[in-house]
Structure formats: structure tokens, C-alpha cells
Amino acid sequence: MIKTLSSDDARGLLERGRIGRLGCIAENEPYVVPVSYLFEDDCVYVHTMPGLKVTSLRANPRACLQVDEVRDEYHWKSAIGFGAYEEVTDPGERERVLDGLLERFPRLTPAESISAASGSLAPPIVFRLRLHRMTGLAED
Amino acid sequence: MIKTLSSDDARGLLERGRIGRLGCIAENEPYVVPVSYLFEDDCVYVHTMPGLKVTSLRANPRACLQVDEVRDEYHWKSAIGFGAYEEVTDPGERERVLDGLLERFPRLTPAESISAASGSLAPPIVFRLRLHRMTGLAED
Numbered sequence: 712m713i714k715t716l717s718s719d720d721a722r723g724l725l726e727r728g729r730i731g732r733l734g735c736i737a738e739n740e741p742y743v744v745p746v747s748y749l750f751e752d753d754c755v756y757v758h759t760m761p762g763l764k765v766t767s768l769r770a771n772p773r774a775c776l777q778v779d780e781v782r783d784e785y786h787w788k789s790a791i792g793f794g795a796y797e798e799v800t801d802p803g804e805r806e807r808v809l810d811g812l813l814e815r816f817p818r819l820t821p822a823e824s825i826s827a828a829s830g831s832l833a834p835p836i837v838f839r840l841r842l843h844r845m846t847g848l849a850e851d
Numbered sequence: 852m853i854k855t856l857s858s859d860d861a862r863g864l865l866e867r868g869r870i871g872r873l874g875c876i877a878e879n880e881p882y883v884v885p886v887s888y889l890f891e892d893d894c895v896y897v898h899t900m901p902g903l904k905v906t907s908l909r910a911n912p913r914a915c916l917q918v919d920e921v922r923d924e925y926h927w928k929s930a931i932g933f934g935a936y937e938e939v940t941d942p943g944e945r946e947r948v949l950d951g952l953l954e955r956f957p958r959l960t961p962a963e964s965i966s967a968a969s970g971s972l973a974p975p976i977v978f979r980l981r982l983h984r985m986t987g988l989a990e991d
Contacts, residue, residue: 713900730921732872734881740933741874741881743917744988747924760853777883781870784887784956793880816924848884 716847728778790847794840856987930987934980
């Protein structure tokens with residue numbers, strides 16, 4: 712039986728999750744990529760290298776993060792949070808977010824060396840989705 | 852190091868996968884939901900009950916299916932196939948697809964009883980995305 716999650720249950724799933732699927736719109740087509748994220752005060756924080764995701768989100772900031780806990784095809788929970796893309800550019804806030812991501816993902820490449828590791832000279836992008844709506848479904 | 856998957860590698864990941872994340876556009880916002888699917892001849896087949904996913908896809912048929920194999924945050928592959936929503940309405944083809952889904956997911960509720968199990972009187976929807984482009988990324 713499929714049921715709708717309450718907003719609190721959806722928030723709980725988003726808070727517990729570590730890897731989610733970010734949905735955005737790239738040239739009028741839906742686009743989905745996995746991301747590691749930090750959840751804080753109803754915001755999702757992600758850091759990434761410049762690429763299609765960032766280009767698309769700058770052009771159309773509407774985005775969602777979908778997270779699920781799937782036991783099998785018939786026992787699963789899925790939550791989705793909707794928000795708008797906001798780039799974090801303030802140096803102090805960037806540092807705070809990057810520290811938080813490093814704490815959550817200790818093996819994460821430190822910000823200083825991401826550019827080198829990815830073969831890019833561009834600095835990593837830090838962004839947030841401020842979630843204005845959280846919902847979800849579950850089957851058990 | 853993040854690298855781009857070839858179209859063949861992306862197809863392989865989509866073929867192996869069982870659960871993917873379907874991306875579509877619902878009222879101008881990206882929307883992502885997990886689905887069990889069947890991959891055949893560069894088409895993805897899904898069956899579902901009427902709901903936001905189907906309503907959105909009927910209004911805007913552009914869709915994608917994202918599938919990943921994640922070992923951890925730093926070792927993962929993600930493929931995405933882009934296609935348009937097509938409802939499968941021919942009775943013979945519906946039966947063939949539903950049989951294929953049942954074969955792949957033996958514990959799947961048989962089509963005849965899905966409506967009853969979901970508490971809905973509406974018949975299940977069978978649809979396909981005919982993928983016109985497959986791409987992906989991997990980090991290892």
C-alpha cells in the first residue's frame with residue numbers, strides 16, 4: 712500500500728540521507744544527478760565543480776532533491792524537497808559549509824585540492840537549495 | 852577523478868539497473884521519483900498508478916531515467932537516459948510489457964490486482980520512455 716509521507720517524515724528522510732538525487736531543468740529537459748549533501752535548517756548544501764548542473768541551475772534555479780531508503784521494490788520510502796538554487800559566495804559562509812561537508816564526509820577532497828583533482832582550474836561551487844516544500848511517498 | 856561514460860557504458864548501466872529515478876517536469880518544477888523498470892531496445896518500461904507523475908508526463912512528455920551504482924561518495928557511476936513519455940495502450944503490448952515486468956520483478960503485484968491493492972479503481976498505466984540519448988559520469 713502506497714501512502715503519502717507527512718512533511719516531518721519527509722524532512723526526517725532528507726536529514727538522515729547522505730546521497731540524494733538532484734533534479735533540475737537543463738535546456739527544458741529534466742536532468743538528475745547524484746550528490747552528496749549536508750542538510751541544515753531546511754537547506755540542502757552541495758559543493759561541486761562547474762558543469763552542466765551548475766550552468767542549468769544558474770539559468771533555471773528551480774530544483775529538487777530526492778532521497779530514498781529502498782529495501783526492495785515493494786518496501787521503500789522516498790522524500791523530495793523543492794527549492795531554489797542559491798550560490799554561496801560569502802567567503803565565511805563557504806568555509807563554514809565546506810567544513811560541515813568535510814565533517815560529514817571525512818574522505819571528501821578538501822576544497823583546496825578539488826580543482827586540481829578534477830583537472831580543472833576553476834574553484835569549486837558551493838550552493839544551497841532552501842527547501843520550501845517537502846513531501847514523499849512510502850510503500851510497505 | 853570524474854570521467855564521462857561512453858554511450859555504451861551508460862546503456863550498460865541502464866540495462867543492469869532495476870530501480871531508477873525518473874525525472875520529469877511537474878508544473879515547471881523538476882520532479883524525481885524512484886521507479887522499477889524494464890529496459891528493452893533502448894526503451895524504459897514502467898507501470899504505475901495514476902498520479903502526479905503521470906499527470907505531469909502527459910502535460911510535458913520530456914523525461915529522463917537516472918540509474919547509479921554507488922559504492923561510496925567517491926566511487927560511483929551514474930547514467931542518464933533522456934526520452935519522451937509514451938503511454939502503452941495497445942492491449943497486446945500492455946500484456947507483453949506487464950509479463951516482462953512480472954518476470955523481472957516476480958513479487959510485483961499482478962496487473963489485475965494493482966488497482967485493488969492501491970485502493971484505486973483506475974487501471975494501472977503502462978508507459979515507456981524511448982531513449983534518444985544516454986550519457987553518464989563516473990568517479991573512481
